[in-house]
Amino acid sequence: xxxxxxxxxxxxxxxxxxxxxxxxxxxxxxxxxxTSDQGPTILTLATVLEPTTWDxxxxxxxxxxxxxxxxxxxxxxTNPPGSAEQYSPLLATEWEASADGLSWTFKLREGVKFHDxxxxxAEAVKYSIDRVKTLDLxxxxxxxxxxxxxxxxxxxVDFKLNTPVALEPILGAAFAVWIVSPSTxxxxxxxxxxxxxxxxxxxxxxxxxxxxxxxxKLERFADYWGDAPEGGFDTLxxxxxxxxxxxxxxxxxxxxDIALGLTKDVAATLxxxxxxxxxxxxxxxxxxxxLNCQKPPLDDVRVRQALSxxxxxxxIITVAENGKxxxxxxxxxxxxxxxxxxxPTYSYDLEKAKQLLAEAGYADGGLKLVxxxxxxxxxETQAATLMKERFxxxxxDVTVRPMPYExxxxxxxxxxxxxxxxxxxxxxxxxxxxxxxxxxxxxxxDEPYYNLSYWVNDEFETLCEEARAESGMDRDKSKAMYMTAxxxxxxxxxxxxxxxxxxxxxxxxTIQGAELNPAYPCILFCNDVTSL
Amino acid sequence: MSVSTYxxxxxxxxxxxxxxxxxxxxxxxxxxxxxxxxxxxGGLARKDQIETAREKLGLNEPLPVQFGIYLRDLLTGDWxxxxxxxxxxxxxxxxFLPVSFQLVFLAMAVASVVGFILGALSAAKKGSVIDHxxxxxxVVGVSLPAFVIALLLQVLFCHVxxxxxxxxxxxxxxxxxxxIRTITxxxxxxxxxxxxxxxxxxxxxxxxxxxxxxxxxPAGVIQxxxxxxxxxxxxxxxxxxxxxxxxxRSSIVSRFAMKNALGPVITTIGTTFxxxxxxxxxxxxxxxxxxxxxxxxxxxxxxDYPVIVGTTLVVSAIYVCVNLLVDLCIAWLDHRVIxx
Numbered sequence: 001x002x003x004x005x006x007x008x009x010x011x012x013x014x015x016x017x018x019x020x021x022x023x024x025x026x027x028x029x030x031x032x033x034x035t036s037d038q039g040p041t042i043l044t045l046a047t048v049l050e051p052t053t054w055d056x057x058x059x060x061x062x063x064x065x066x067x068x069x070x071x072x073x074x075x076x077x078t079n080p081p082g083s084a085e086q087y088s089p090l091l092a093t094e095w096e097a098s099a100d101g102l103s104w105t106f107k108l109r110e111g112v113k114f115h116d117x118x119x120x121x122a123e124a125v126k127y128s129i130d131r132v133k134t135l136d137l138x139x140x141x142x143x144x145x146x147x148x149x150x151x152x153x154x155x156x157v158d159f160k161l162n163t164p165v166a167l168e169p170i171l172g173a174a175f176a177v178w179i180v181s182p183s184t185x186x187x188x189x190x191x192x193x194x195x196x197x198x199x200x201x202x203x204x205x206x207x208x209x210x211x212x213x214x215x216x217k218l219e220r221f222a223d224y225w226g227d228a229p230e231g232g233f234d235t236l237x238x239x240x241x242x243x244x245x246x247x248x249x250x251x252x253x254x255x256x257d258i259a260l261g262l263t264k265d266v267a268a269t270l271x272x273x274x275x276x277x278x279x280x281x282x283x284x285x286x287x288x289x290x291l292n293c294q295k296p297p298l299d300d301v302r303v304r305q306a307l308s309x310x311x312x313x314x315x316i317i318t319v320a321e322n323g324k325x326x327x328x329x330x331x332x333x334x335x336x337x338x339x340x341x342x343x344p345t346y347s348y349d350l351e352k353a354k355q356l357l358a359e360a361g362y363a364d365g366g367l368k369l370v371x372x373x374x375x376x377x378x379x380e381t382q383a384a385t386l387m388k389e390r391f392x393x394x395x396x397d398v399t400v401r402p403m404p405y406e407x408x409x410x411x412x413x414x415x416x417x418x419x420x421x422x423x424x425x426x427x428x429x430x431x432x433x434x435x436x437x438x439x440x441x442x443x444x445x446d447e448p449y450y451n452l453s454y455w456v457n458d459e460f461e462t463l464c465e466e467a468r469a470e471s472g473m474d475r476d477k478s479k480a481m482y483m484t485a486x487x488x489x490x491x492x493x494x495x496x497x498x499x500x501x502x503x504x505x506x507x508x509x510t511i512q513g514a515e516l517n518p519a520y521p522c523i524l525f526c527n528d529v530t531s532l
Numbered sequence: 533m534s535v536s537t538y539x540x541x542x543x544x545x546x547x548x549x550x551x552x553x554x555x556x557x558x559x560x561x562x563x564x565x566x567x568x569x570x571x572x573x574g575g576l577a578r579k580d581q582i583e584t585a586r587e588k589l590g591l592n593e594p595l596p597v598q599f600g601i602y603l604r605d606l607l608t609g610d611w612x613x614x615x616x617x618x619x620x621x622x623x624x625x626x627x628f629l630p631v632s633f634q635l636v637f638l639a640m641a642v643a644s645v646v647g648f649i650l651g652a653l654s655a656a657k658k659g660s661v662i663d664h665x666x667x668x669x670x671v672v673g674v675s676l677p678a679f680v681i682a683l684l685l686q687v688l689f690c691h692v693x694x695x696x697x698x699x700x701x702x703x704x705x706x707x708x709x710x711x712i713r714t715i716t717x718x719x720x721x722x723x724x725x726x727x728x729x730x731x732x733x734x735x736x737x738x739x740x741x742x743x744x745x746x747x748x749x750p751a752g753v754i755q756x757x758x759x760x761x762x763x764x765x766x767x768x769x770x771x772x773x774x775x776x777x778x779x780x781r782s783s784i785v786s787r788f789a790m791k792n793a794l795g796p797v798i799t800t801i802g803t804t805f806x807x808x809x810x811x812x813x814x815x816x817x818x819x820x821x822x823x824x825x826x827x828x829x830x831x832x833x834x835x836d837y838p839v840i841v842g843t844t845l846v847v848s849a850i851y852v853c854v855n856l857l858v859d860l861c862i863a864w865l866d867h868r869v870i871x872x
Binding site: 040215 | 571574577686694699822
């Protein structure tokens with residue numbers, strides 16, 4: 001290399017560096033200006049969840065549900081607990097059940113258009129429900145009580161049921177019941193997930209682009225039947241940010257408007273800031289610990305009750321959920337039917353625990369138990385560690401084994417003698433109805449699935465089925481039966497019921513309406529979000 | 533041995549290495565207790581749905597048979613689909629790899645310039661404050677893992693002194709107003725080719741901190757190599773002769789010694805490239821930079837074995853190819869090196 005060319009090279013490098021520096025400096029200067037342009041208004045959200053499919057009929061995860069809820073609509077909308085009406089009309093305007101509860105007639109909203117311009121009619125409802133039942137993917141099983149959907153006229157449909165269940169909680173669910181345009185039939189099932197994703201719903205937003213691990217962009221649908229609120233947003237941009245701490249910093253730096261993926265401890269550090277609002281809402285998710293009812297010593301109900309008394313519920317909520325959770329009253333969260341705060345709870349009482357252990361013949365303790373936790377959820381291990389500490393005081397030695405959920409589950413389904421004594425589980429029902437949780441505790445014989453307490457109680461099963469069959473007709477009678485069934489699970493101490501979870505959303509203080517509905521735990525309905 | 537025979541042999545070796553890696557990662561990913569069928573169905577799946585998925589994915593076959601089928605598909609260009617996203621793995625890799633490459637190329641450019649300048653300064657002013665400072669910086673760059681540097685930079689420049697963005701690849705408003713047309717998949721290059729200056733500036737601005745974090749290690753190595761070879765060269769007789777002839781020290785360094793030092797430094801750039809690529813994986817996580825590292829880590833978290841095996845194969849192939857290129861370069865630059 002000649003000296004001249006070395007000089008030239010050095011000069012070139014310096015020039016490139018200078019140019020890039022000046023470009024960077026220029027871009028820093030323009031950061032602020034571009035957002036204040038009179039262009040479309042953009043709402044930027046940070047999420048940790050990636051979509052697993054764009055097919056509303058196959059969906060079973062929150063990753064896609066957060067978008068589906070803004071692009072598709074259901075016939076009925078489930079309202080948050082405490083609302084005057086439990087369900088309100090959405091694509092259906094009114095409905096009624098026959099006397100035997102086996103036929104439900106829905107009047108449909110007129111003047112509704114799908115995103116490709118086709119009209120919303122009774123055919124679309126039939127197509128959507130039939131499609132999910134045929135695919136049998138995702139959460140399709142919640143449609144099992146539905147035998148068929150019959151088109152009465154363009155704006156009326158009849159649902160024929162095989163069991164007289166309440167249909168609103170099913171049709172107002174967050175999965176499997178989104179209404180899709182029948183025009184998508186010609187494209188085939190693959191169309192939904194091809195070329196970065198397609199959709200054709202009636203919702204207020206349409207899908208523009210999806211870039212994996214990066215962002216999803218939605219745009220307002222001009223022909224939406226409902227109102228676009230004053231101060232609403234034209235464009236939604238969801239950024240994938242896996243670290244809660246990073247989401248928090250982005251919110252503080254003003255790079256995002258709403259953080260959807262904060263953990264409670266990170267959210268706590270934002271409280272009190274005048275630029276950020278943090279809201280906590282009830283959810284239908286909860287945390288409990290399966291107790292192995294078939295393996296000594298936990299096959300003795302007194303030992304299980306002793307553990308339930310030796311658990312420091314309030315301390316656990318303080319440590320694991322930063323105080324932002326409610327004491328659980330059994331298996332069903334109190335935010336959904338038929339959960340109830342009137343159901344009894346165990347409270348922390350070491351004396352009672354010791355007494356029960358003594359009755360069971362373990363006065364000197366000396367018990368060894370294994371609890372498995374999901375290693376991806378740090379707070380599960382924290383809760384288990386607190387339990388270990390208190391259990392030690394009544395002579396029970398607990399080994400905490402954090403592992404990936406898949407392994408935890410594989411172990412629980414494996415050979416009976418190798419199974420864990422306790423299994424910490426984060427649970428949510430498919431649709432806002434406690435039946436979905438309770439029926440998973442039916443006897444599953446040698447092949448357990450979600451009854452990982454391995455509990456067997458025929459009376460409980462009969463009662464739940466009867467209560468369910470009554471739920472579409474006499475709600476109070478059904479509830480009373482469900483209450484008895486739930487008391488059985490509490491008296492028998494088949495699980496340690498830790499907490500009913502709360503969701504957390506943090507938003508800029510200029511943003512309004514960033515609140516979650518417990519019935520749709522993963523969906524922030526962005527048509528309700530406005531800026532001041 | 534002729535160069536072509538040598539390359540052919542190395543490529544054959546590459547094939548064996550990849551076969552070994554495919555075997556190990558496939559079995560490790562599958563032996564760990566987890567149920568790919570359950571992952572495929574997702575959520576709180578029902579038993580019969582999982583059985584259907586197991587049938588569909590061919591998971592009822594014995595594991596060696598599954599591996600055979602996987603290998604056959606691999607060779608015919610079907611790398612399988614992700615269990616979670618159901619997207620073709622090869623398509624995903626083609627999407628994410630350029631993003632990481634962009635990060636690593638930029639980082640290597642920065643590291644080469646900075647490392648070389650610092651090394652040259654160190655050698656020229658041996659024992660001075662500049663030398664000590666530059667050596668300290670190099671030690672920090674080499675010994676601190678890239679993700680720790682990434683976290684430090686994030687705390688420093690996003691939180692304490694908010695100069696740079698914390699996460700992402702481009703500013704949302706800019707991307708919305710000036711979308712980048714994809715040509716190569718490397719945003720910076722694509723923006724340059726389409727003369728999209730606003731997007732170019734924004735991508736560059738967002739890349740500053742991740743690039744610095746990835747560049748720290750190669751910059752440190754290059755600094756040390758430059759310093760060592762230059763120091764050695766400066767003690768050679770021809771340098772002393774130039775000194776005696778009255779040439780200034782700085783002109784000796786820049787005109788004569790530098791030339792001799794360049795060879796080993798180029799080698800170092802090559803060998804640190806692979807290390808920088810791996811370092812970039814965790815840096816991507818810290819800055820939510822959507823590259824192949826983010827892709828692999830989420831694959832591992834979900835035990836998504838087609839993603840894990842596919843990505844590992846591609847990254848290993850790059851690693852081996854870069855090493856081959858480096859060896860060829862050395863042989864080309866220095867004819868005393870014999871390829872064998």
